[in-house]
Amino acid sequence: MTLGAECPRCASPVSDEDGTWRCLDHGVITPLWRPATADYGTFAEHLTRAGGMPTFLPWPLTPGWTVTDFGTVAVPDGDGKASFITVTGAMPFKRKRSRRTAPESVSRRPAAALML
Numbered sequence: 754m755t756l757g758a759e760c761p762r763c764a765s766p767v768s769d770e771d772g773t774w775r776c777l778d779h780g781v782i783t784p785l786w787r788p789a790t791a792d793y794g795t796f797a798e799h800l801t802r803a804g805g806m807p808t809f810l811p812w813p814l815t816p817g818w819t820v821t822d823f824g825t826v827a828v829p830d831g832d833g834k835a836s837f838i839t840v841t842g843a844m845p846f847k848r849k850r851s852r853r854t855a856p857e858s859v860s861r862r863p864a865a866a867l868m869l
């Protein structure tokens with residue numbers, strides 16, 4: 754697997770003409786590099802392509818959560834201008850307390866006191 758280039762504004766395929774990347778709709782762009790399938794190999798390639806641009810990943814991931822997408826906006830052999838990562842998973846359902854049983858100190862405290 755390898756990263757593919759697409760337009761960062763509309764996700765259309767882009768073309769490279771002598772180092773100038775173009776989108777048919779948006780003209781000259783810096784391409785967004787994303788994997789077809791997120792895996793360890795493409796993530797390593799992503800980090801190399803991003804260069805000095807950090808990719809923030811919540812770690813450790815909550816059990817059951819996984820990295821499903823990532824990308825970086827960068828020209829080849831240059832540092833990234835932006836990067837993103839997507840993680841997905843299920844959260845355990847927590848039952849909310851009803852307003853009647855909420856602690857009085859939280860529900861009736863003046864707003865100014867919450868700002869301290």
Ligand SMILES: [Zn+2]
Pocket residue numbers: 760761762763764765776777778779
């Ligand atoms: Zn575009």
